[in-house]
Amino acid sequence: MEHRWGMAIDLDRCTGCEACVVACHAENNLPVSSPEQSEKGRTAHWIRVDRYYEGEFPDIKVKYMPVLCQQCDNAPCEPVCPVYATYHNPEGLNVQVYNRCVGTFYCANNCPYSVRFFNWFEPKWPDPLPLQHNPDVAIRPAGVMEKCTFCIQRIQRAKQDAAQEGVPLADGDVQPACVQSCAAEAMVFGDLNDPKSRVSRLAASGRATRLLEELGTKPKVFYLQKAT
Amino acid sequence: MSATPELLPYKRIREDLFRPLSGISRGYLLTTSIAFIVGAAGLAAWGYQLRRGMGVTGLQRPVFWGFYIVDFVFWIGISHAGTLISAILRLTDAAWRKPVTRAAEAITVFALMIGGMFPIIHLGRAWLFYWLVPYPNSRLLWPNFRSPLLWDLTAILTYMTGSVIYLYLPLIPDLAQLAEHNTTWRRRFYRAFSLGWTGSDREWHALERAMKLMACIILAVAVSVHTVVAWDFSMALAPMWHSTIFGPYFVAGAIFSGIAALIVVMATLRKVLHLEMYLTRHHFDRLAKLLLLMSLLWLYFTMAENLTVWYGNEPKEMAVFGARTRAHYARFFWTMVVLNFAIPFVLLGIRRLRTIATATIASACILAGMWLERFVIVVPTLANPRMPSAVSLYTPTWVEVAITSATFAAMVMLYLVFAKLVPIIAVWEFKPHPQEED
Numbered sequence: 001m002e003h004r005w006g007m008a009i010d011l012d013r014c015t016g017c018e019a020c021v022v023a024c025h026a027e028n029n030l031p032v033s034s035p036e037q038s039e040k041g042r043t044a045h046w047i048r049v050d051r052y053y054e055g056e057f058p059d060i061k062v063k064y065m066p067v068l069c070q071q072c073d074n075a076p077c078e079p080v081c082p083v084y085a086t087y088h089n090p091e092g093l094n095v096q097v098y099n100r101c102v103g104t105f106y107c108a109n110n111c112p113y114s115v116r117f118f119n120w121f122e123p124k125w126p127d128p129l130p131l132q133h134n135p136d137v138a139i140r141p142a143g144v145m146e147k148c149t150f151c152i153q154r155i156q157r158a159k160q161d162a163a164q165e166g167v168p169l170a171d172g173d174v175q176p177a178c179v180q181s182c183a184a185e186a187m188v189f190g191d192l193n194d195p196k197s198r199v200s201r202l203a204a205s206g207r208a209t210r211l212l213e214e215l216g217t218k219p220k221v222f223y224l225q226k227a228t
Numbered sequence: 229m230s231a232t233p234e235l236l237p238y239k240r241i242r243e244d245l246f247r248p249l250s251g252i253s254r255g256y257l258l259t260t261s262i263a264f265i266v267g268a269a270g271l272a273a274w275g276y277q278l279r280r281g282m283g284v285t286g287l288q289r290p291v292f293w294g295f296y297i298v299d300f301v302f303w304i305g306i307s308h309a310g311t312l313i314s315a316i317l318r319l320t321d322a323a324w325r326k327p328v329t330r331a332a333e334a335i336t337v338f339a340l341m342i343g344g345m346f347p348i349i350h351l352g353r354a355w356l357f358y359w360l361v362p363y364p365n366s367r368l369l370w371p372n373f374r375s376p377l378l379w380d381l382t383a384i385l386t387y388m389t390g391s392v393i394y395l396y397l398p399l400i401p402d403l404a405q406l407a408e409h410n411t412t413w414r415r416r417f418y419r420a421f422s423l424g425w426t427g428s429d430r431e432w433h434a435l436e437r438a439m440k441l442m443a444c445i446i447l448a449v450a451v452s453v454h455t456v457v458a459w460d461f462s463m464a465l466a467p468m469w470h471s472t473i474f475g476p477y478f479v480a481g482a483i484f485s486g487i488a489a490l491i492v493v494m495a496t497l498r499k500v501l502h503l504e505m506y507l508t509r510h511h512f513d514r515l516a517k518l519l520l521l522m523s524l525l526w527l528y529f530t531m532a533e534n535l536t537v538w539y540g541n542e543p544k545e546m547a548v549f550g551a552r553t554r555a556h557y558a559r560f561f562w563t564m565v566v567l568n569f570a571i572p573f574v575l576l577g578i579r580r581l582r583t584i585a586t587a588t589i590a591s592a593c594i595l596a597g598m599w600l601e602r603f604v605i606v607v608p609t610l611a612n613p614r615m616p617s618a619v620s621l622y623t624p625t626w627v628e629v630a631i632t633s634a635t636f637a638a639m640v641m642l643y644l645v646f647a648k649l650v651p652i653i654a655v656w657e658f659k660p661h662p663q664e665e666d
Contacts, residue, residue, distance in 0.1 A: 037283070040286075040288050041288035041289050041290075041620050042283065042288055042289070048617070050615070050616075050617040051617070067615070067617075076464075076465045079372070079374040079375060080374075080375050080376065080377070080463070080464070081372060081375055082360050082371050082372050082375040082377040082378045082381075083359050083360065083371055083372065084369065084371075084372050100359075101352070101353070102351050102352065102353045102356045102357065102359050102360065103282070103351050103352015103353050104347075104350075104351060104352075104360075104377055105287075105292035105293060105350070105352070106375070106376075106377055106460075106464075108289070108290070108292045109290075109292050109293060109464055109466060109610060110464045110465055110466070112465055112466075112613070112614045112615070113614075113615055114289065114290045114613050114614075114615045114617075114618035116289075117289065118282065118287075118289070118292065118352065119281070119352070120281050120282050120283030120287075120288075121280065121281040121283045122281065141353075142281035142282070142283075142352070142353075143281060143282065143351075143352030143353035144352060144353065145352070212614060215465060
């Protein structure tokens with residue numbers, strides 16, 4: 001059976017520690033930007049933690065929401081790319097093909113979640129960070145768009161390992177870096193085509209909502225929170 | 229000032245209009261050099277951008293489109309000067325069009341050459357621009373025809389081809405005349421480009437039919453081109469872009485800025501080339517009335533666009549609306565309203581005030597106003613995306629300013645060269661009986 005990868009993020013569990021952001025940087029060879037570039041809004045965080053404030057100081061509550069590519073089934077970024085650099089793969093992922101990308105920026109303009117990132121310059125890392133590059137992930141040149149891949153390299157690896165052992169891929173065999181590093185265990189990744197997977201059960205629970213669902217983008221990231 | 233060029237003897241007309249082609253004045257050299265320097269500075273800035281990366285611009289997440297896309301829409305809008313105006317006038321047989329058409333058609337071709345550069349300049353990897361051309365690659369993969377950018381490229385290439393032909397056809401009889409009147413390299417140049425024109429009846433009929441046909445085709449293409457440019461925005465899911473009015477709004481705005489550009493160019497040519505007898509108050513008056521009409525139409529569209537958003541009061545749209553009319557970008561928005569409506573309405577609407585000078589001032593205001601209009605459409609929407617955490621501001625850098633100024637210099641330079649090679653007013657159109665030998 002085809003896989004259909006999805007994620008559930010429990011907002012009532014998220015502490016906003018941003019371990020997922022750091023893990024993503026390490027796993028996916030995200031460049032390090034300077035304070036000046038960061039001030040200009042040029043940082044690339046494939047996953048970010050948005051903060052929402054409720055109430056006035058001192059009686060204030062902060063809500064955290066990790067936002068990554070929502071891997072929409074009906075993705076607005078896909079049809080607008082003139083060179084098929086962004087397309088839908090058979091497992092439902094929005095795949096970004098760096099080699100095809102010419103940098104029209106259209107996909108990023110059409111993404112309602114603002115989760116697409118551009119390589120403004122050749123990527124740079126201060127020493128000794130280049131020594132810890134992940135060999136499974138390409139380093140993107142200047143001029144191309146990039147975004148969260150649901151750690152597609154880990155999906156491929158898990159499938160290969162399972163095939164080698166001759167066993168089917170079990171729920172929980174694939175863990176993107178953000179999910180693996182979440183200390184509060186707020187994030188769950190799995191196959192939405194398998195009704196018994198944890199993510200499927202969470203997505204079907206009454207606590208699940210999707211971000212900007214009203215746009216009809218059909219995201220595959222489910223946010224869990226207390227129904228009010 | 230009631231003299232019409234039609235009443236002058238044809239020999240005199242030909243002499244008057246051929247005269248600017250020979251000799252190079254000091255002013256000409258100076259203007260060309262300044263234009264060349266500004267243009268070269270823009271090219272250097274682009275070279276710097278290609279070498280360092282798009283980070284040298286003021287673009288950032290989420291404002292991925294900035295000055296370059298504004299310039300693109302602006303120049304494609306200017307290109308509507310020519311073709312549309314001259315095609316409409318040609319099809320309706322308006323006799324007063326004769327001294328206006330070629331100047332207008334030349335604007336179209338040059339503005340398209342300049343505007344067509346911007347989709348390439350704004351690419352992250354500009355050296356791969358040909359991947360967008362509708363042609364299959366070595367693995368037989370065509371570009372994505374669902375992308376409005378591909379419609380755009382197709383439309384602009386079509387328009388470019390059409391408007392070059394449309395400029396060229398009425399040039400042929402003049403080129404043949406010029407070949408007769410010149411020696412040296414110019415004679416060979418004009419002879420080659422006149423395609424062996426002899427002025428036979430058959431040729432005149434063929435030319436007449438070809439021009440009529442091209443006028444019809446170019447009208448449809450011109451409307452479609454700016455509609456498709458508008459669709460680059462309205463096909464996107466972004467607040468205040470996703471609007472049905474954008475197609476006609478952009479077409480009207482393009483004709484509006486096109487006429488303004490034409491008036492500015494005509495006033496300059498009139499002064500510099502001493503064409504007072506040919507480009508008379510009469511021509512400016514008619515174009516000024518047309519400009520006034522377009523100004524009112526522009527106001528109507530702008531109101532229709534903004535009023536519906538304001539009344540609908542949808543939060544995401546209102547964020548953009550607020551940024552446009554009350555917050556950071558309000559100064560541009562209200563300047564635009566003054567430049568595009570208030571000033572032209574007073575200067576062109578009151579008959580006593582409507583002179584060549586005021587029409588030129590109003591047109592210059594409109595050119596600036598229409599550039600701002602595109603800025604106000606492109607940037608505030610991107611700066612206020614649906615996710616509140618991504619809201620941001622955009623400030624251009626010197627690279628974008630240099631490249632933008634260079635395009636204006638390029639327009640001046642192209643026009644200067646053009647005016648030295650061919651008469652800027654179609655001479656043969658003044659021939660009492662073009663079919664007869666003189």
